Amino acid sequence: MSKRDFFINRYKQLGWNFVNIRPNQAVRINRNNSEPKELLLRLKNSGVQLEQIPFLKNGYWVIQSKVSVGATAEYLLGFYSIQGAASQIPASLFTKIRGRKVLDACAAPGGKTVQLADLMGNTGLIVGLDVNKRRLRALSNHLERCHISNSIAYLLDARQSSVLNLKFDRILIDAPCSGNFTMDKNWFNRRTIKDIKQNAKLQRELLRNCANCLEDHGEIVYSTCSLEPEENELNMDWAVANLNLKIEKIDCYGEKGVINIFGKKLNNIVTRCRRIWPGKTQGFFVCKLRKKW
Numbered sequence: 001m002s003k004r005d006f007f008i009n010r011y012k013q014l015g016w017n018f019v020n021i022r023p024n025q026a027v028r029i030n031r032n033n034s035e036p037k038e039l040l041l042r043l044k045n046s047g048v049q050l051e052q053i054p055f056l057k058n059g060y061w062v063i064q065s066k067v068s069v070g071a072t073a074e075y076l077l078g079f080y081s082i083q084g085a086a087s088q089i090p091a092s093l094f095t096k097i098r099g100r101k102v103l104d105a106c107a108a109p110g111g112k113t114v115q116l117a118d119l120m121g122n123t124g125l126i127v128g129l130d131v132n133k134r135r136l137r138a139l140s141n142h143l144e145r146c147h148i149s150n151s152i153a154y155l156l157d158a159r160q161s162s163v164l165n166l167k168f169d170r171i172l173i174d175a176p177c178s179g180n181f182t183m184d185k186n187w188f189n190r191r192t193i194k195d196i197k198q199n200a201k202l203q204r205e206l207l208r209n210c211a212n213c214l215e216d217h218g219e220i221v222y223s224t225c226s227l228e229p230e231e232n233e234l235n236m237d238w239a240v241a242n243l244n245l246k247i248e249k250i251d252c253y254g255e256k257g258v259i260n261i262f263g264k265k266l267n268n269i270v271t272r273c274r275r276i277w278p279g280k281t282q283g284f285f286v287c288k289l290r291k292k293w
């Protein structure tokens with residue numbers, strides 16, 4: 001069996017019939033910097049046509065564009081960010097985020113940090129961490145372009161986040177993961193189960209260490225753009241069994257988390273996660289956890 005068939009067969013067992021798609025391009029309007037009506041008109045006059053994404057508050061599909069959406073004056077002024085539709089979901093799941101202390105544990109290049117800051121109206125504090133210096137530079141540029149004034153970024157492994165000596169009300173773990181085939185033509189040839197298991201181990205370490213920095217009643221949103229259950233449902237099943245966390249109900253685009261993983265039955269509560277198979281958006285997984293109290 002080819003590696004491609006091996007993975008496609010796994011997806012079938014999880015309930016999805018493989019379709020080779022490329023997701024639509026999407027942008028997110030930074031509401032602190034611009035009014036949608038005015039921006040849509042300005043962009044239309046420059047040959048960029050956007051259409052609101054029904055399941056997102058500030059997300060728009062790029063329907064057509066005569067210019068690169070990353071090179072317009074409006075983009076350079078921070079009026080909008082280029083951000084995949086599914087990637088816009090995690091930050092939107094936190095409740096009452098204004099004025100809070102937020103940890104963005106794996107932050108670079110900052111798509112979600114900027115979104116969090118926008119949702120917070122630049123109030124409170126966001127601490128963004130990443131281990132990759134080059135990507136951290138991109139994060140700083142992103143924050144500057146979008147006029148973010150409540151965020152700082154550190155080159156730090158989030159598994160050492162306790163050295164910050166801070167407790168956070170909200171923590172986003174947009175975890176490093178194996179990605180999926182919609183973003184990489186060679187994904188099936190490049191990836192092995194060994195890589196996936198290694199990522200799952202790192203993700204559990206991130207979950208454990210970040211959970212230690214969470215305030216009582218605090219919320220964690222965990223996300224990946226992987227389709228592999230080892231990095232998703234199996235990690236969430238592990239988190240509820242081993243960390244002081246429970247899974248919250250969420251109301252967002254996507255299907256229920258899968259709880260029958262190749263014959264292994266997981267805790268029913270894992271159905272509260274959301275799994276997004278590739279379609280209009282890239283593949284994605286998201287789960288909201290709260291500290292047990």
Ligand SMILES: C[S@@+](CC[C@H](N)C(=O)[O-])C[C@H]1O[C@@H](n2cnc3c(N)ncnc32)[C@H](O)[C@@H]1O
Pocket residue numbers: 105106107108109110111112113129130131132135156157158159174175176177
């Ligand atoms: C999925 S990307 C994050 C994307 C980002 N949240 C955004 O929306 O633009 C995962 C990031 O985790 C970073 N990373 C990997 N291991 C890490 C660790 N131990 N601590 C913190 N960041 C890590 C990678 O360098 C990468 O930038």
